[in-house]
Amino acid sequence: MQSRRVLTHPALARQRFRQIAELPEPMLDLVEASLVIALEEDPALDMDRYLGQVNEWSGAVRDRLEGSRDIERIVESINHLLFHEEGFHGEEENYYDPRSALVSEMLDRHAGLPITLSILYLEICRRVGMDAAGVSLPGRFLVKFSGAFGQIVIDPFDGGRVLSTVEIQKLLDAVYGGGVRLREHHLRSFTAKQILARELAHLKSAYLAQHDLPRAAASMDRLLILDENDPYELRDRGAIAVQMHAYREAIECFERYLALMPHGDDHGRVREQIAYLRAWLDQN
16 A cells, blocks of 8 residues: 555656556556556556456456466456456447546446557456457457467457457448458557557547647657657647747757658758747747
């Protein structure tokens, strides 16, 4: 409990997120990292309670497996616990509410977006010793198992349903109107950090939609912790800094963007923006 009380100041939550981001992929706990994101939003968040619950569910699945490595039994055990016993389900009604992208909210309501439900599914898999990966399709996040049995794709947003190739194609058709055929790259595995980036990108968009610039900026800052050399995130962060009248910070972001994208189409406009901000600072 003491560790939870230490992580009460937003700066300490940010420091913990940075520490988690530096961990090797196999050691990175997606639920913990997501809870630390929520902790910065809500310093009173009881992380231990949430982590204890996920560990309890994982222990229940492990007991039911009795050491079995059969993929069908693993999927059935996780699905039965999460979707039948605990009643987790997909919910898109509050898609643009930033809280919908927080794992803590999903754990409280037993309902969430594809990304948050997949994070829970993936972490239970990791805790029971089963390798699984996240898969990002437009508008949907899935969980994939690969091995001697081939490849199995699960949709946690739809009660853990096992998807056939035809059903995955239908998900693409719903977005592209049949104009894109399913290819191997659509089912590429996402790393843990890429999954966190997907979660943070949703938070960023949701906060921008609400014109909550400080929280949108915080989401971008965490995205830059995951990849400090993302030029487009640096450019976006600079634009937000301008709106927040943090002009020196904006200049720094824009200059880093130009260094990474010296031949970008907006190179001239960004240089003009830097010159304008420097002139304003010199006069004030």
